[in-house]
Amino acid sequence: MTKQVQQLDRVIIRFAGDSGDGMQLTGDRFTAGTAEFGNDLSTLPNFPAEIRAPAGTLPGVSSFQLHFADHDILTPGDAPNVLVAMNPAALKANLGDLPRGADIIANTDEFTKRNLQKVGYAASPLEDDSLTEWRVHPVPLTSLTVKALEGFDLSKKDAERSKNMFALGLLSWLYHRPTEATISFLENKFAKKPEIAKANIAAFQAGWNYGETTESFSVSYEVKPAPLAPGVYRNISGNQALAYGLIAASVRSGLPLFLGSYPITPASDILHELSRHKHFGIRTFQAEDEIAGVGAALGAAFGGALGVTTTSGPGVALKAETVGLAVMTELPLIVVDVQRSGPSTGMPTKTEQTDLLMAMYGRNGESPLPVVAPMSPSDCFDAAVEAARIAVKYRTPVMLLSDGYLANGSEPWRVPAAADLPDISTAFASAPAEGEEFLPYLRDPETLARPWAVPGTPGLEHRIGGIEKADRTGNISYDPGNHDRMVRIRQAKIDGIAEDIPPLEVDDPDGPDGGTRVLVLGWGSTYGPIAAAVRRIRKSGGKVAQAHLRHLSPLPANTGEVLTSYDKVLLPEINLGQLAMLLRARFLVDIISYNRVRGLPFKAEELADVIQDVIDSE
Amino acid sequence: MSELLSGPGLNGRGLALVPKSDAKQSMKEYKSDQEVRWCPGCGDYAILAAVQSFVPELGLKRENMVFVSGIGCSSRFPYYMNTYGFHSIHGRAPAIATGLAASRPDLSVWVITGDGDSLSIGGNHLIHALRRNVNLNILLFNNRIYGLTKGQYSPTSEIGKVTKSTPMGSLDKPFNPISLAIGAEASFVARTIDSDRKHLQSVLREAAEHKGTSLVEIYQNCNIFNDGAFDQLKDPEQRDDITLRLEHGQPIASASKAVRRAADGGIEVVPRAEVAENEILVHDAHRADPSLAFALSRLDEPAFAHVPIGVFRSVDRPSYDELMSAQLEEAVAQRGPGSLDDLLLSGDTWRIG
Numbered sequence: 013m014t015k016q017v018q019q020l021d022r023v024i025i026r027f028a029g030d031s032g033d034g035m036q037l038t039g040d041r042f043t044a045g046t047a048e049f050g051n052d053l054s055t056l057p058n059f060p061a062e063i064r065a066p067a068g069t070l071p072g073v074s075s076f077q078l079h080f081a082d083h084d085i086l087t088p089g090d091a092p093n094v095l096v097a098m099n100p101a102a103l104k105a106n107l108g109d110l111p112r113g114a115d116i117i118a119n120t121d122e123f124t125k126r127n128l129q130k131v132g133y134a135a136s137p138l139e140d141d142s143l144t145e146w147r148v149h150p151v152p153l154t155s156l157t158v159k160a161l162e163g164f165d166l167s168k169k170d171a172e173r174s175k176n177m178f179a180l181g182l183l184s185w186l187y188h189r190p191t192e193a194t195i196s197f198l199e200n201k202f203a204k205k206p207e208i209a210k211a212n213i214a215a216f217q218a219g220w221n222y223g224e225t226t227e228s229f230s231v232s233y234e235v236k237p238a239p240l241a242p243g244v245y246r247n248i249s250g251n252q253a254l255a256y257g258l259i260a261a262s263v264r265s266g267l268p269l270f271l272g273s274y275p276i277t278p279a280s281d282i283l284h285e286l287s288r289h290k291h292f293g294i295r296t297f298q299a300e301d302e303i304a305g306v307g308a309a310l311g312a313a314f315g316g317a318l319g320v321t322t323t324s325g326p327g328v329a330l331k332a333e334t335v336g337l338a339v340m341t342e343l344p345l346i347v348v349d350v351q352r353s354g355p356s357t358g359m360p361t362k363t364e365q366t367d368l369l370m371a372m373y374g375r376n377g378e379s380p381l382p383v384v385a386p387m388s389p390s391d392c393f394d395a396a397v398e399a400a401r402i403a404v405k406y407r408t409p410v411m412l413l414s415d416g417y418l419a420n421g422s423e424p425w426r427v428p429a430a431a432d433l434p435d436i437s438t439a440f441a442s443a444p445a446e447g448e449e450f451l452p453y454l455r456d457p458e459t460l461a462r463p464w465a466v467p468g469t470p471g472l473e474h475r476i477g478g479i480e481k482a483d484r485t486g487n488i489s490y491d492p493g494n495h496d497r498m499v500r501i502r503q504a505k506i507d508g509i510a511e512d513i514p515p516l517e518v519d520d521p522d523g524p525d526g527g528t529r530v531l532v533l534g535w536g537s538t539y540g541p542i543a544a545a546v547r548r549i550r551k552s553g554g555k556v557a558q559a560h561l562r563h564l565s566p567l568p569a570n571t572g573e574v575l576t577s578y579d580k581v582l583l584p585e586i587n588l589g590q591l592a593m594l595l596r597a598r599f600l601v602d603i604i605s606y607n608r609v610r611g612l613p614f615k616a617e618e619l620a621d622v623i624q625d626v627i628d629s630e
Numbered sequence: 631m632s633e634l635l636s637g638p639g640l641n642g643r644g645l646a647l648v649p650k651s652d653a654k655q656s657m658k659e660y661k662s663d664q665e666v667r668w669c670p671g672c673g674d675y676a677i678l679a680a681v682q683s684f685v686p687e688l689g690l691k692r693e694n695m696v697f698v699s700g701i702g703c704s705s706r707f708p709y710y711m712n713t714y715g716f717h718s719i720h721g722r723a724p725a726i727a728t729g730l731a732a733s734r735p736d737l738s739v740w741v742i743t744g745d746g747d748s749l750s751i752g753g754n755h756l757i758h759a760l761r762r763n764v765n766l767n768i769l770l771f772n773n774r775i776y777g778l779t780k781g782q783y784s785p786t787s788e789i790g791k792v793t794k795s796t797p798m799g800s801l802d803k804p805f806n807p808i809s810l811a812i813g814a815e816a817s818f819v820a821r822t823i824d825s826d827r828k829h830l831q832s833v834l835r836e837a838a839e840h841k842g843t844s845l846v847e848i849y850q851n852c853n854i855f856n857d858g859a860f861d862q863l864k865d866p867e868q869r870d871d872i873t874l875r876l877e878h879g880q881p882i883a884s885a886s887k888a889v890r891r892a893a894d895g896g897i898e899v900v901p902r903a904e905v906a907e908n909e910i911l912v913h914d915a916h917r918a919d920p921s922l923a924f925a926l927s928r929l930d931e932p933a934f935a936h937v938p939i940g941v942f943r944s945v946d947r948p949s950y951d952e953l954m955s956a957q958l959e960e961a962v963a964q965r966g967p968g969s970l971d972d973l974l975l976s977g978d979t980w981r982i983g
């Protein structure tokens with residue numbers, strides 16, 4: 013049977029199943045094949061906060077969405093073209109996101125009376141008329157897998173476990189993905205259990221062959237490679253990129269990395285990743301609590317290390333006092349906040365941008381510090397290097413605001429050469445000349461940074477601490493005039509960094525005098541959906557400019573100028589308008605906010621509608 | 631790594647990695663130029679003088695000594711030492727010192743803390759520092775009161791303590807810092823007193839040389855808010871009777887009392903005249919099992935009936951910083967020093983163009 017091959021420019025697939033069905037692995041492998049093939053891609057895993065919610069229930073559904081295309085793309089996609097539903101719960105939980113006409117590949121073996129009841133289906137949706145809007149492909153994935161593995165010395169239960177590989181094989185056939193990498197991956201993963209490796213490979217190939225022979229799929233699809241800039245690529249998630257960025261910062265500063273951290277979702281993977289690379293001289297310290305994590309990092313910074321602590325919102329709240337101490341003692345420190353839904357425990361596995369004001373102001377006293385936010389998973393690498401650069405150069409704690417969406421999402425990344433990364437080395441203070449006094453709070457006239465005098469250096473013995481410092485000497489001082497001066501100096505030091513960061517760039521194809529009236533501004537992880545929405549507007553003939561802030565504190569020096577160059581400034585945020593409030597206060601610009609706080613990233617379509625509304629409004 | 635896991639009871643490795651000074655040092659060099667600002671008569675003065683006059687003996691490079699403190703009267707201590715110093719925030723000194731000591735094995739790191747700082751707000755950091763056994767010396771100035779906040783009861787105040795915050799008497803049972811430390815797996819635990827400089831210095835010397843976390847409780851008089859808290863131990867009339875000196879290998883006894891095994895399997899204090907010399911319990915600070923050291927720590931119940939002073943426990947156990955450094959070395963031995971390019975190119979990669 014010859015099958016039709018259809019060309020597509022992009023596809024969004026969502027694999028959904030029970031937490032125990034291996035959907036994240038399936039998604040990862042499909043992603044690897046897609047990356048190898050040369051498509052541009054973007055991924056979004058979505059998993060329950062519970063480690064193992066009861067099997068077959070809605071809270072137990074885990075999914076992995078992948079968007080791939082023959083052109084460069086910016087988001088994991090709004091709505092899947094294909095849903096792989098491993099059970100009724102996976103179907104029910106995801107159906108609402110499926111546009112009319114999408115394909116559903118459903119594992120019919122799991123649509124048992126009991127499983128249907130668990131999620132409140134009175135009858136199987138595969139058998140009534142409720143799914144007529146979509147193209148349903150009923151496939152008995154489990155029993156086909158078991159059948160394919162009949163010759164193996166496996167229990168039925170073990171054989172059933174390979175059903176995700178059968179599904180992967182089928183989808184790999186459907187979208188012409190290369191298979192070699194997956195086969196060698198399985199060989200490596202189960203190197204110690206060759207029988208399991210062979211079974212998984214057999215299931216994978218059976219899935220492929222099933223696609224080839226079944227009548228249920230009459231068409232397969234091709235998505236041509238995307239024209240990406242030349243270079244070596246790899247796929248990378250935000251947390252991994254951030255960890256690599258910290259290692260790069262350590263190498264490029266020449267400072268040993270010390271991570272003090274306490275496990276917390278969704279930041280723990282940074283701790284895990286850094287713990288694997290001790291041959292870089294990295295010390296990872298799993299502390300007794302969040303406070304000890306940052307305390308140890310600050311202690312290590314006092315000793316001359318690149319001190320880092322990684323956490324999420326609730327942890328930042330606990331660390332606040334120590335971050336204030338770092339502001340007062342003017343020591344370099346990187347505080348990574350992988351934001352998640354709050355307040356309190358909130359929704360630990362869901363994303364949000366709600367910690368901006370806490371990052372800026374969540375400490376007692378006037379305690380300014382720089383805030384840097386990455387805009388995509390791979391940008392977490394550069395943002396980490398930038399945070400370290402600022403921390404080390406200006407001797408200040410820096411907040412690095414990632415979020416759950418960036419942390420777990422992934423995209424292809426053009427791997428930089430180590431030598432091309434910025435040199436962020438700094439000099440420790442050295443012993444004063446004979447007869448000269450060492451002044452721990454004497455500042456560099458340009459950066460206003462104080463000397464970094466590390467223990468072990470003779471002649472620089474000095475005491476620092478949280479009590480207000482006398483200018484220059486760093487001695488304890490309760491003098492009113494001195495305090496006022498020091499408060500202003502600390503602020504001026506942070507403000508001055510504006511001269512040392514790139515100006516805010518505006519993407520406006522028509523130029524400043526081209527008649528564009530609306531600017532869409534964003535920060536952090538909203539970059540992808542905003543840029544995708546802006547493309548849609550322009551494609552349909554609309555005029556809109558886009559700018560994205562990576563530095564939230566200080567803001568780029570030209571920020572005010574950019575904001576006042578347009579009639580209207582629209583600012584979508586996954587909070588209730590935190591950056592908008594700051595910009596309104598500072599620049600007296602009547603920002604139009606668009607806010608949704610659902611624990612999910614924006615959709616490009618949704619933002620395109622919002623932008624269009626602003627363009628159309630008077 | 632195997633040699634880290636064995637060794638004699640008293641390890642003496644505490645300062646092995648700290649560079650030594652060739653020059654002869656004096657107390658004067660260790661005094662900073664800052665005016666000391668404790669209340670006149672405060673026990674902290676005596677402790678400061680004892681420390682300043684003892685550290686030159688260690689013969690370390692002064693720049694390799696760091697004093698880290700939290701918040702409270704005692705936590706002003708680092709300002710007065712002409713070494714590196716970090717006066718941090720309430721309760722967090724052990725955490726900050728842990729990061730410093732774990733990343734800089736060439737430093738001699740001292741934590742100065744009080745009973746409120748280490749046992750209330752910083753209790754969690756204290757117990758974890760002790761179990762982890764980072765190379766630190768923690769000096770816990772116990773005055774059984776909050777001084778800096780002007781006289782509230784503390785976690786070591788006796789039940790029924792009448793203070794500004796407890797006008798009808800405090801209700802909660804105090805901590806016994808020695809029992810707590812032994813329970814928290816501490817490898818070195820000692821008690822001394824501000825007024826006995828010789829004893830104080832001998833305990834500090836042992837603490838300094840101990841590799842791992844040493845906890846030294848120092849009874850310290852706050853003459854403003856809790857004056858006389860330790861008078862029984864200073865009063866020539868009774869001190870020799872109630873003080874049980876703990877010296878490794880020596881019988882545990884005061885002038886008039888002695889410690890022996892009790893019939894119920896525990897230990898008891900009895901009039902010295904009632905026991906034969908060979909029945910008196912001989913102190914073994916290096917005993918691996920902590921239960922006897924713990925039992926000794928319980929002997930001052932009711933308070934000040936008899937008070938053991940000295941090193942309760944000093945055992946050899948690998949320190950966290952040693953183990954951490956060993957892991958880094960092992961990683962380099964297995965994989966070679968990290969290459970950033972190799973790291974970034976690890977995993978599945980593909981080339982375009």
Ligand code: SF4
Binds near residue numbers: 674851
């Ligand atoms: S209040 Fe007490 S502990 Fe504090 S300095 Fe005065 S006497 Fe010493």
